[in-house]
Amino acid sequence: MIKDLVQQNRSYRKFHNDKKVTHAQLLNLVDLARITPSSKNRQPLKYILITEDNDVDFVFSQLKWAWYLKKWDGPTKNEQPPSYIIMCIDKDLNDKALIDSGISAQTILLGATEEKLGGCILRTVNRYAISKHFNLPSNIEVVQVIAIGYPNQEVELTKLDKNGSIVYYENNDGIHYVPKRKLEDIIIPTNQQID
Secondary structure, X not given: OHHHHHHHOOEXXXXXXXXXXXXXXXXXHHHHHHOOOOHHHOOOEEEEXXXXXXXXXXXXXXXXXXXXXXXXXXXXXXXXXXXXXEEEEEOOOOOOOHHHHHHHHHHHHHHHHHOOOEEEEEOOEOHHHHHXXXXXXXXXXXXXXXXXXXXXXXXXXXXXXXXXXOOOEEOOOOXXXXXXXXXXXXXOOOOOXXX
């Protein structure tokens, strides 16, 4: 059921680095994204699939992990993701279709979840260095990087605290807690609303 996949799909930041992800697995995930809706059906998204150790290490060095975890430097070597999907947009096809990237990234992560993988969408990325490293032409722009691997952490959804903080955190129990608003807090009632 889709709700089960959505609940299992979390932003994982720790992985089993020794459990490799294959090029074929990444290709299957991108194939799911390929058939998603696209603005004006221009299909401007392109992907770089990263599984080779040298490229994996390079991409990791160009990422900033976990905005709210200020005292955390990111995953240790044995917790780093073993693969990445670099999502790019071909500006010659459509330079204003960033909604496509959200649809595609979520689809990739749901597909990963179904295959017992996990991932994390990273937008704090050194786009210049990645573009240069992979010799990308000027019309291809890095949008985001999706880390993919076998999760090595427990993520639990929790209610917002009394102050309404949305800041995710990790306690000494090693569990990563992610506060979520209640359903009734995100619904704007209308005059025609019927219960």
